Amino acid sequence: MTNSIFSPIIINGITFKNRIGVAPMTRMSAGDNSIPRKDVLDFLVARAKNDAGLVYNEAIVTDYESAQGYPGQARILNQDQVDAWKAVTDKIRSHGAVSVCQVFHCGRMAYEGINPANRVIGPSPIAPGQDNPLTQKPYPLPEQMSRFDMDHVIAGFVETAKGAMAAGFDGLELHCAHGYLLNQFLSAYSNQRTDDYGGTMENRYRFIHEVIAAVRPMIPSDRLLIVRVSNWGIADMDVSLFEDKAEWQQMIQLFSREPIDAISLSTYDFSAKAFGTDQNMTQITREATKLPILICGKIHDRKTADEAFQDADMVLAGKSMLLNPFWVPDLKAGKELKLYGSDEAGIAYTDTPLP
Numbered sequence: 001m002t003n004s005i006f007s008p009i010i011i012n013g014i015t016f017k018n019r020i021g022v023a024p025m026t027r028m029s030a031g032d033n034s035i036p037r038k039d040v041l042d043f044l045v046a047r048a049k050n051d052a053g054l055v056y057n058e059a060i061v062t063d064y065e066s067a068q069g070y071p072g073q074a075r076i077l078n079q080d081q082v083d084a085w086k087a088v089t090d091k092i093r094s095h096g097a098v099s100v101c102q103v104f105h106c107g108r109m110a111y112e113g114i115n116p117a118n119r120v121i122g123p124s125p126i127a128p129g130q131d132n133p134l135t136q137k138p139y140p141l142p143e144q145m146s147r148f149d150m151d152h153v154i155a156g157f158v159e160t161a162k163g164a165m166a167a168g169f170d171g172l173e174l175h176c177a178h179g180y181l182l183n184q185f186l187s188a189y190s191n192q193r194t195d196d197y198g199g200t201m202e203n204r205y206r207f208i209h210e211v212i213a214a215v216r217p218m219i220p221s222d223r224l225l226i227v228r229v230s231n232w233g234i235a236d237m238d239v240s241l242f243e244d245k246a247e248w249q250q251m252i253q254l255f256s257r258e259p260i261d262a263i264s265l266s267t268y269d270f271s272a273k274a275f276g277t278d279q280n281m282t283q284i285t286r287e288a289t290k291l292p293i294l295i296c297g298k299i300h301d302r303k304t305a306d307e308a309f310q311d312a313d314m315v316l317a318g319k320s321m322l323l324n325p326f327w328v329p330d331l332k333a334g335k336e337l338k339l340y341g342s343d344e345a346g347i348a349y350t351d352t353p354l355p
């Protein structure tokens with residue numbers, strides 16, 4: 001039987017009832033306790049109840065020092081935070097879905113005062129080119145990370161991984177996409193170090209390797225470790241963060257040597273041809289890895305989901321999952337479905353209840 005987006009898949013012994021997931025979406029709703037608002041947590045459970053096979057939470061920041069980039073972000077670093085998420089993962093599981101916790105450090109995508117320790121750090125002292133839309137001011141110049149900073153950041157990933165596992169997530173995802181810290185190391189656009197962590201792709205990858213080596217032992221062997229990658233960042237969106245197809249594939253090959261279970265690809269548009277070739281990002285990535293690939297970007301109806309699935313193992317949706325609680329049943333019914341715009345997704349950052 002040919003696989004479809006509705007067939008189950010087993011990855012590292014974990015069964016997904018279908019190939020359709022809720023993409024990670026930051027909601028900026030947490031108070032001083034770094035725990036998201038109840039309706040934000042309920043949203044994840046509701047999508048599991050309505051047949052999503054995989055549910056990602058919002059990106060969790062990894063420390064209290066320099067990881068945060070936006071107000072109201074969540075952490076999983078103390079018992080109260082673990083308890084809050086445990087209630088969510090239990091309910092997601094009871095609806096037959098798999099939960100994965102995305103974790104990240106914002107690096108240079110932070111600003112004065114947003115972190116408790118008031119630090120902005122990055123691989124190199126280079127700020128994003130555009131202004132920060134939140135402050136409408138230039139992003140501050142990040143401090144170049146020292147070895148001490150690097151170890152501290154790794155410790156934050158490790159502690160957060162422990163928290164996520166204690167909270168019952170089926171997997172952890174390292175956010176290596178969208179111009180945040182791990183992606184800042186990978187891309188020569190933001191990493192111009194002259195030590196062992198800059199220069200060649202191998203060198204720029206070295207810090208990510210250290211993070212994976214430290215985090216994997218925290219994840220039981222029957223749970224998942226995934227990485228999310230992209231060729232674009234939230235700031236300076238039009239910049240190609242990797243030079244060409246060869247550089248991208250080299251990075252994917254480096255990831256493929258790691259003890260990880262899947263690669264999640266974030267694109268603006270899954271069907272767009274990439275790096276001046278006639279291939280899309282999934283096809284280019286597929287050539288360089290045997291790992292399962294999750295694809296995201298403008299997948300909004302049955303036709304686009306089926307098309308994206310031709311080259312990938314699972315499909316994720318952001319805005320459609322956010323704004324249409326019945327997106328999976330609607331896909332199944334082959335309903336005509338709209339492509340939501342970013343303006344409509346702005347509701348994610350308000351306290352207006354989602355549909």
Ligand SMILES: Cc1cc2nc3c(=O)[nH]c(=O)nc-3n(C[C@H](O)[C@H](O)[C@H](O)COP(=O)(O)O)c2cc1C
Binds near residue numbers: 023266268317
């Ligand atoms: C409100 C909102 C918040 C997002 N937050 C995150 C995030 O925390 N981590 C992440 O990797 N991507 C984040 N994204 C990107 C989505 O995961 C997804 O890649 C993007 O929306 C494109 O998919 P779509 O065309 O189906 O919406 C966010 C997107 C939206 C709309």
